[in-house]
């Protein structure tokens with residue numbers, strides 16, 4: 001009996017040691033994924049200096065960037081759970097605590113299209129998989145504006161993760177949040193369709209904005225990444241939108257408020273852009289709600 005208890009005790013100890021080793025292994029893997037260095041030479045891009053380009057860049061930033069980096073681009077708390085991780089969307093301006101003064105044109109392209117920060121580390125949560133498709137025109141205008149944006153003095157927290165946070169990351173609990181790992185950095189640049197009320201341009205807007213993140217891979221409904229959010233509804237003609245017309249869509253986007261659906265961002269789109277998105281949604285196969 002004594003012998004058995006002894007073996008049992010050793011077994012439990014062994015198991016604990018093994019668990020600790022596995023935990024450290026996983027945590028180490030997560031750290032090396034987050035702190036790895038990506039050596040990416042981004043494609044050259046001309047940054048238009050005109051006043052019009054800067055104004056258009058400001059509008060695009062209000063659609064695509066302000067939700068996380070703030071309306072003044074001075075940065076905001078994005079995820080703050082001291083038991084898991086602290087990740088701020090940094091201050092993008094040249095003010096104190098901002099990264100603007102350090103960024104070269106190539107650094108901006110690398111961060112936005114490739115999800116790699118100016119120190120070479122992959123960015124966490126920053127949705128570059130969507131921004132990868134930005135046309136040279138749109139990206140050039142966004143960067144023209146970023147370089148001009150009024151300086152905001154606001155400090156951001158450095159990114160930090162706890163052991164538990166790294167374990168959950170390694171176990172895939174948060175999904176794919178490191179876009180630099182997903183993007184094919186060596187692929188030929190996709191050609192962006194010219195602006196216009198076309199299905200192709202509507203798809204470009206839906207892809208760069210990332211409607212699929214919450215409305216599912218086929219836009220037939222999906223899970224918003226925020227665990228507290230309601231499911232993203234079906235946007236194909238098989239859902240409620242099947243009974244809408246273009247005007248109902250525009251009115252809905254321009255007038256509704258929601259804690260979850262970024263209507264506030266989409267209302268900066270022009271009527272032409274929203275009509276293109278509507279045309280694209282209408283072109284999708286009518287699918288039943290999924291997700």
Ligand code: HEC
Pocket residue numbers: 061064065066067068069078087088089090092099107108111112116117118119122123124125126127131142146159
């Ligand atoms: C869903 C939220 C979200 C959106 C939308 C978003 N970002 Fe970010 N961004 C982040 C987060 C979070 C970080 C910090 C990531 C980290 O520290 O790992 C970040 C980091 C960055 C960086 C840091 C690069 C560096 O060198 O450190 C730049 C530049 C940037 N974002 C630009 C933009 C621009 C421009 C847009 C709009 C086109 C945008 N972001 C939209 C969340 C977002």
Ligand code: HEC
Pocket residue numbers: 205206209210211212213214215224229230231232233235240241252257258259260261262266277
């Ligand atoms: C961050 C997550 C998120 C993103 C990104 C997002 N949506 Fe939504 N959307 C939601 C959620 C959640 C709802 C349902 C809750 C609500 O309406 O308040 C919703 C509702 C809607 C509705 C109303 C549907 C109805 O049945 O009344 C429309 C239309 C819509 N989204 C279109 C879009 C389009 C088009 C895009 C991309 C250009 C998009 N959404 C991007 C989360 C998102």
